[in-house]
Amino acid sequence: MIKLEALRVFVTVAESGNIKDAADAVGRTASAVSMTLKQLEEEIGGPLFQTDRKNSLTALGNLMLDLGREQIRSFDKSVSIMRAFAHSRIGSLSIASVPSVATNVLPPILQRFLETRPQVQVELFDIDTAQVRRMVESGVADIGIAGESRTGGGVEFTPLFSDRFKLLCKDDHDLCRLDRPVEWSDLKAATLIRNGASDRIEAEDYKQISARSLITVYNVTSLVAMVKTGLGLTILPSLTMYGAYEGVAALDLGDTTASRQVGLVERRDVPPSPVAAAFRAFALKEIPVLVSEQLGG
Amino acid sequence: MIKLEALRVFVTVAESGNIKDAADAVGRTASAVSMTLKQLEEEIGGPLFQTDRKNSLTALGNLMLDLGREQIRSFDKSVSIMRAFAHSRIGSLSIASVPSVATNVLPPILQRFLETRPQVQVELFDIDTAQVRRMVESGVADIGIAGESRTGGGVEFTPLFSDRFKLLCKDDHDLCRLDRPVEWSDLKAATLIRNGASDRIEAEDYKQISARSLITVYNVTSLVAMVKTGLGLTILPSLTMYGAYEGVAALDLGDTTASRQVGLVERRDVPPSPVAAAFRAFALKEIPVLVSEQLGG
DNA sequence: CACCAACTTCAATTCTTCTGAAATTGATAA
DNA sequence: TTATCAATTTCAGAAGAATTGAAGTTGGTG
Numbered sequence: 089m090i091k092l093e094a095l096r097v098f099v100t101v102a103e104s105g106n107i108k109d110a111a112d113a114v115g116r117t118a119s120a121v122s123m124t125l126k127q128l129e130e131e132i133g134g135p136l137f138q139t140d141r142k143n144s145l146t147a148l149g150n151l152m153l154d155l156g157r158e159q160i161r162s163f164d165k166s167v168s169i170m171r172a173f174a175h176s177r178i179g180s181l182s183i184a185s186v187p188s189v190a191t192n193v194l195p196p197i198l199q200r201f202l203e204t205r206p207q208v209q210v211e212l213f214d215i216d217t218a219q220v221r222r223m224v225e226s227g228v229a230d231i232g233i234a235g236e237s238r239t240g241g242g243v244e245f246t247p248l249f250s251d252r253f254k255l256l257c258k259d260d261h262d263l264c265r266l267d268r269p270v271e272w273s274d275l276k277a278a279t280l281i282r283n284g285a286s287d288r289i290e291a292e293d294y295k296q297i298s299a300r301s302l303i304t305v306y307n308v309t310s311l312v313a314m315v316k317t318g319l320g321l322t323i324l325p326s327l328t329m330y331g332a333y334e335g336v337a338a339l340d341l342g343d344t345t346a347s348r349q350v351g352l353v354e355r356r357d358v359p360p361s362p363v364a365a366a367f368r369a370f371a372l373k374e375i376p377v378l379v380s381e382q383l384g385g
Numbered sequence: 386m387i388k389l390e391a392l393r394v395f396v397t398v399a400e401s402g403n404i405k406d407a408a409d410a411v412g413r414t415a416s417a418v419s420m421t422l423k424q425l426e427e428e429i430g431g432p433l434f435q436t437d438r439k440n441s442l443t444a445l446g447n448l449m450l451d452l453g454r455e456q457i458r459s460f461d462k463s464v465s466i467m468r469a470f471a472h473s474r475i476g477s478l479s480i481a482s483v484p485s486v487a488t489n490v491l492p493p494i495l496q497r498f499l500e501t502r503p504q505v506q507v508e509l510f511d512i513d514t515a516q517v518r519r520m521v522e523s524g525v526a527d528i529g530i531a532g533e534s535r536t537g538g539g540v541e542f543t544p545l546f547s548d549r550f551k552l553l554c555k556d557d558h559d560l561c562r563l564d565r566p567v568e569w570s571d572l573k574a575a576t577l578i579r580n581g582a583s584d585r586i587e588a589e590d591y592k593q594i595s596a597r598s599l600i601t602v603y604n605v606t607s608l609v610a611m612v613k614t615g616l617g618l619t620i621l622p623s624l625t626m627y628g629a630y631e632g633v634a635a636l637d638l639g640d641t642t643a644s645r646q647v648g649l650v651e652r653r654d655v656p657p658s659p660v661a662a663a664f665r666a667f668a669l670k671e672i673p674v675l676v677s678e679q680l681g682g
Numbered sequence: 683c684a685c686c687a688a689c690t691t692c693a694a695t696t697c698t699t700c701t702g703a704a705a706t707t708g709a710t711a712a
Numbered sequence: 713t714t715a716t717c718a719a720t721t722t723c724a725g726a727a728g729a730a731t732t733g734a735a736g737t738t739g740g741t742g
Binding site for chain 2: 090092167174
């Protein structure tokens with residue numbers, strides 16, 4: 089069977105014009121090169137050179153030089169694509185993330201991740217936790233970042249960081265003058281605007297307050313706008329409000345259990361692509377650090 | 386270094402879905418296949434299958450399956466082109482021939498030659514001996530068929546057959562009633578029309594007759610038309626008149642030395658392409674047989 | 683015509699790949 | 713969960729292929 093390696097040797101000889109130089113170029117002795125050439129000629133079924141001085145090709149030799157070069161080029165390119173993919177330097181990465189992370193965490197993370205992978209194509213969806221889960225489960229997204237939800241179905245949850253809830257109110261609200269964390273009891277008389285995230289808080293006291301609420305808003309921008317107008321207060325994870333909004337204040341809560349776990353959502357039993365695996369490792373290492381700088385600092 | 390053979394094994398395994406069947410398909414043991422796969426994964430830098438049951442590929446595996454298939458297909462095709470060319474089943478053949486051979490000999494020869502080589506592209510030029518030589522010398526034609534000329538320059542002559550000259554005259558001419566070959570002396574009073582071929586006859590007697598001639602015609606059709614009109618007689622190689630023309634007669638000459646050598650004209654020092662070499666061998670074997678059937682019979 | 687450099691040949695060696703047996707693994711059924 | 717079974721992997725030795733260095737040819741050159 090003809091080997092690509094034999095074609096490589098032949099092309100080198102054809103380009104050098106003699107066996108000695110070609111032998112040096114491929115790191116073999118002249119004798120090895122000579123034998124390879126002889127074998128190649130036998131397998132192809134005709135002479136490749138006009139004489140045994142290898143400086144001029146036969147018509148067959150010319151054809152083999154053209155075809156051989158092309159095969160070598162194409163093979164090497166394929167291999168380099170395979171390697172680049174295996175080492176996550178090329179490929180595509182589809183991320184589904186809750187908006188707070190997509191907005192406040194992912195930009196610098198992705199920038200650094202892509203610095204060494206300029207050929208990687210990224211898609212980023214910002215959607216809520218339930219939909220993140222769905223996108224990952226269906227394979228539309230390679231990896232998700234979302235709040236914790238009962239692990240099960242086809243997905244798996246790996247915690248990244250936890251994010252305490254805060255109270256959001258107008259910055260001239262009475263509660264701003266409190267010199268201590270806000271307790272649920274402080275909110276007895278307040279008008280609460282519910283939102284997608286705060287519904288996850290388990291505390292009974294909060295649930296009672298929440299039950300009285302008449303408004304639920306899922307979009308953060310709208311929510312903040314309503315708070316700013318004085319329509320009410322709301323409870324949101326710290327990260328969601330990171331960067332602060334004009335005219336509103338974010339106050340600590342006394343209930344230290346009021347927090348959400350944010351983590352990676354991945355498909356179970358389906359191994360990630362090299363890029364996804366690399367991003368997973370990168371995210372696991374870098375996101376907690378970044379978040380603790382942003383929130384803890 | 387990654388080998389094409391390893392890709393072949395991988396593709397077979399990916400297509401079989403298990404190592405055992407793939408091993409049978411490639412004629413190795415399962416253990417050899419397993420080791421090849423392991424080595425391939427190491428060299429590429431990532432896993433190709435989701436588990437060690439080889440029934441589902443990773444993203445990397447899918448990429449390698451696509452690229453690998455394409456490489457294998459393309460390599461095998463290249464090799465088969467090289468082999469086909471080496472065995473003269475493909476390629477191009479440019480033949481330059483004097484018209485008599487091109488008309489009377491080459492059609493059946495080429496037909497039989499191409500019967501087993503339907504992919505070979507042939508070009509046929511019919512031109513005179515001097516130009517045949519020139520076309521072969523310049524490399525425009527791979528092989529020539531022409532009368533003998535001093536060997537030298539870049540070309541070599543190999544005889545194929547010899548072709549006696551005949552006298553061509555109107556079929557009601559007095560000479561037709563001769564019951565013996567025509568002698569040069571019979572032509573003393575005749576009007577001779579010269580042509581390119583007859584000028585090569587060396588006999589002194591002929592040269593004297595020829596010297597008196599006032600007309601020279603190089604085109605055979607025109608020449609025959611003139612003879613038929615009764616403008617004069619001419620001397621032509623037998624083959625040129627093969628098949629006979631209406632209204633004219635071809636008479637044997639007494640001078641048995643009046644003949645031309647027809648043979649192959651090839652470039653010296655430049656090896657023929659496989660197709661040209663095959664045609665050369667075929668022509669050398671078949672043309673003399675065919676011509677002796679046509680003329681000698 | 684002799685010389686020289688390039689190439690080829692040959693037998694021994696080295697490197698690679700393959701095999702068969704044994705161990706391990708993972709899925710399936712008890 | 714454990715037992716079972718087939719597939720896969722591992723391992724060491726065997727077989728095979730490629731490589732080497734030395735000796736032998738060949739073809740071109742002064």
